[in-house]
Amino acid sequence: MPEQQIAPISRQIWDMKYRLKDADGTPVDRTLDDSWDRIARALAAPEADPEAWIPRFREALEDFRFLPAGRIVAGAGTDRRVTLFNCFVMGTIPDDMAGIFDNLKEAALTMQQGGGIGYDFSTLRPRGAPVRGVGADASGPLTFMDVWDAMCRTIMSAGHRRGAMMAVMRCDHPDIEAFIAAKEDAGRLRMFNLSVLVTDAFMEAVKADAGWDLMFDGTVFRTVQARDLWNRIMRATYAYAEPGVIFVDRINRLNNLHYCETIAATNPCGEQPLPPYGACLLGSINLARLVREPFTDAAALDLQALDALVRTAVRMMDNTIDVSGFPLPRQQEEARNKRRIGLGVTGLADALIMTGARYGSDRAVQLTEAWMAALQRAAYLASTELAAEKGAFPLFDREAYLAGGHVATLDADVRDAIARSGIRNALLTSIAPTGTISILADNVSSGLEPVFSFSYRRSVLLPDGSRQEEEVTDYAYRLYRRLRGENAPLTDAFVDAQTLAPEAHVRMQAAVQKYVDSSISKTINLPEDISFEAFKDVYVQAYEQGCKGCTTYRPNPVTGSVLSLAPDKDKAKAQEAAAQAELPLAAPAPKPKDAFEAGGVVYMTRPLDRPEALPGQTYKVVWPESEHAIYITLNDIVADGRRRPFEVFINSKNTEHYAWTVALTRMISAVFRRGGDVAFVVEELKAVFDPRGGHWMRGRYVPSLLAAIGEVIERHMIDIGFLSAPEERRTEQLAYLKAVGQEEARPGAGLAQCPKCGQPSLVRQEGCDICTSCGYSRCG
Incomplete structure (x- = not known):
């Protein structure tokens, strides 16, 4: 895809996470094409004739058709001491x-x-x-x-x-x-x-x-x-x-x-069950880019293009095993003895929408099984051809391998090819989390997940410090509007995660699992008001339908909601509020001006202006290793009917502290001025551990100076009534959990706001927290 056509959010993700830069931040990859060239050249290196394969690898990467996992995109062809395995x-x-x-x-x-x-x-x-x-x-x-x-x-x-x-x-x-x-x-x-x-x-x-x-x-x-x-x-x-x-x-x-x-x-998101010292290498075929004549009666996935792309992708991933570094020798030995890879898909939901199939429907299951069967067949045949060329994986045992439960489900001619030539990669297919990579790829739907939101607005920080609003739309939604017009009614295939029944999620996961020799990373997003009895059955259904695991996410006062949605009767009102609020959060008309409310918390669409005078308090922190005390000043403002922190100043005579205290001051103050549930700042600071060790203060252990600062901010929030005392928060959660049948309580662990950009745009997909505004990923 020409660089000028890259969506702003995709370009931002590329620049932040995947663009190769010098130590001083100077870009080495001038364009996205440079990144593709770097990756193709690195992965072609193990070939007998690398120059012959570079253009073929480069072609697979173009237009985001094949998406290697983020570590490969960021690390291949660099001199960084990183592993390309996820x-x-x-x-x-x-x-x-x-x-x-x-x-x-x-x-x-x-x-x-x-x-x-x-x-x-x-x-x-x-x-x-x-x-x-x-x-x-x-x-x-x-x-x-x-x-x-x-x-x-x-x-x-x-x-x-x-x-x-x-x-x-x-x-x-x-x-x-x-x-x-x-x-x-x-x-x-x-x-x-x-x-x-x-x-x-x-x-x-x-x-x-x-x-x-x-x-x-x-x-x-x-x-x-x-x-x-x-x-x-x-x-x-x-x-x-x-x-x-x-x-x-x-x-x-x-x-x-x-x-x-x-x-x-298994690995952290569950898509790779692995033995001791096992490693997973991931990549995804972007199905949304392979649909011919989308949104017509003739719409179909180009199976010939899929076959060719999968064969190239398998070769690229097999080569990655040889060019990657490993943290431990035993991990390298394990990877090279078995040469397992995890090739999967992303953009499945978009591809279904483009072919007119509603996620979870009979037709969607039929199409998904056909596409996944074609992918599996191409991957296994490609691996047998590689075995004939380069040799089977070292621990290949023909008789034992062909006796495997999953291998028995392969087509007869594929099994014959394995018997004849062996196979280069012991396992080949997996469905991995693709949250950030999918945003990079023009915001296609992630993995096999349904689309979470078709359109929302985000606030982008520009190089000059100003902010600019931009609309972020799902790939299939944007293509539909371009082909059919802005006023064309959406088809029945445009269904999102919030409107799907749990059974639809399980059904799609089970359909894909038939053609995946490893496993699947998927989150079954459930409505908050689902009953426990109905919820409990989701896991039983997953087991009975052949899944290898199950993960669910139900927003509630304990986990925290992600992107809140309004009931259908309030949909028009919610859309108007969301448009004003930059994000797809259902909310009443914003109060005060330039704000919206979600979950009882007011978020500002632009930073609050600073009044000339603010009430505040200064606190003294004496850290044993510091020559001078640190003074923390917190000033407050009255907004959304309550007093809340507005800015923080951290001062010390110790010049070693100057740079980071100034940076921390500016960052925390920026978050405070945006509004919302800023209590996460406290939790993030208190979670920081100093590698050199913390200190005992006031009769208890504090793991770092930053944690001590977090405790000061927490104490101030409690004193001004912005935050409940820990025991009160515990009581509130206990009341909730008792209502759902629990004896104990855990205060909120979910994130309504992204801890990186502060936007309330964190979604739960594939076992990961993914920020749809900045691309932050909690699953690594």
Whole structure:
């Protein structure tokens, strides 16, 4: 796509996340074409004749037809010491102190290079179990998860890009109930996604309402009712969106490598079940770019173009294994012995809209299965051709491989090709989170998710410091308007995530899973008012329809809403308010002027003007390592009927603090002046850990100077009545959770605002928080 045709938001994402720049910020990639050239040249390097493949690789990247994962786009062809693999499952944690901390070190080294990690904590003895030789009782897996959590915070505070973390625990571990309830504590395990490894035997026990033994190392610690334990999982997920579930027996039964590995964990977003030290390499075919004659009766996916593109993409991804670095030698060994890749799709929902199929309908399922079957066939045949040319993956065992559960579902001629030539890549298909990459690709729908919002407005910060409003539209919506006109009524195929029934989400996930040898990252977005009984059934449906896992998101006072939507009867009024508010948030007419309300919080569409005089308070912070005290001044303004923080000044005589205190002052003040639920500033500051260690202050441990500043801001917010005291917030959440059947409460963990740009535009898709305004991604 010519650069002048790139949508402003796509250009911004490219410039911020994927454009190669020198250390001083000077661009090396002058244009997007330069980025494609860089990637194509890097991935062609392993070929016998690289120059012959560069133009073919370059062609696949053009027009955003093939989208390598973000780490490849950002890192290929650079001299940066980064891995091009997205995520890893780390080694099995031994049940001894030395082994535990050896694994912690490996996790830190992996995350330092930006890799997300997954861990199975089921191998650690439960709380209260005897520790032989030391005369003590074990503290249990969750205490060690706290250590991993602190490590991840430390990596973040050291300035490195954070990959996400996934923690899983088997459904029969004696500490499973504590694991399920872990996220009830607001400050605990914030760096982790949590999922329960659910076995077939457990699902049968749930169905039969039978007893279920919780055991470790062959010893039964106690027996619970399986259905009660299932309901604990479901109620926790209903209340605060975690844990998810992973159907681990199905994963192992269908694994192409069943004969040489056992899987007990996944990467952070769940699309890659991996063995110890396994790594996932991701890329996506943009289906929206392959639809011929869109919005006509003749609209169809170009299957010939799909076949050619998939074959090129497989070759590119296979080469990536050879050019990528790895944080650990064992990760490199694992990747090169099995050469697994995860080729998937993005833009599925847009492609369905362009062919007139409503997401979740019979026709949508039929089309999706046909497209995914074609992709799978092309990928496996391409890999057999590569095997004939370059050799099969080192651990290929012809008889054992062909006996695999998923391989048995392949077309007969594909199986014959494998028997004849072997196969280059042990596993080939996966549906990964593509939130930021999809925005880069002219804002196509993400992965296999339905479109979240067809149109919204965003405020863009320009180089001169001013702001400019721009409309952001979904790719299929924008194309429809261009072809049919601004006033043409939308077809029935234009359906978004909020109007879909849960069953439609599950049905589409199950349809895709048939043709995916790894797994799928998908979030089933559910309405807030769905009943618990209806909610609980979503996971059962996922299991019965053949999914390998399930993740849901239901906005509520605990998780926090993402983009709020109004009931249909208020739709016209909501659209008018949203147009004024820059974002697709349903809201009444804005009060005061230049503001809108969402979830009881007022957001400003432009920064508030500063009055000549403001009330405020100055606080003194004495940090043990600082030669001079730090003084923090917070000034307030009365807006939306209450006093709220407006600006902050941080001053110190210590010149070493000057640059960062000025930057922090400006950034926090800018967020305050935008309005909205700015309490997230406190949580982000308090979460920062100093790699050198924190200090004890006023009888408790404060992890960093920034955390101390966050506590001052929190205290000020409480004093002026802007924020409830922690115990009051706890009481409010407890009341809510008791209403939905929980005994404990966790204050809000969801993000109504993006922590990077401050806009209330964070959506939950594919297990990730994705900002539709700036491209921020919480899943790494």
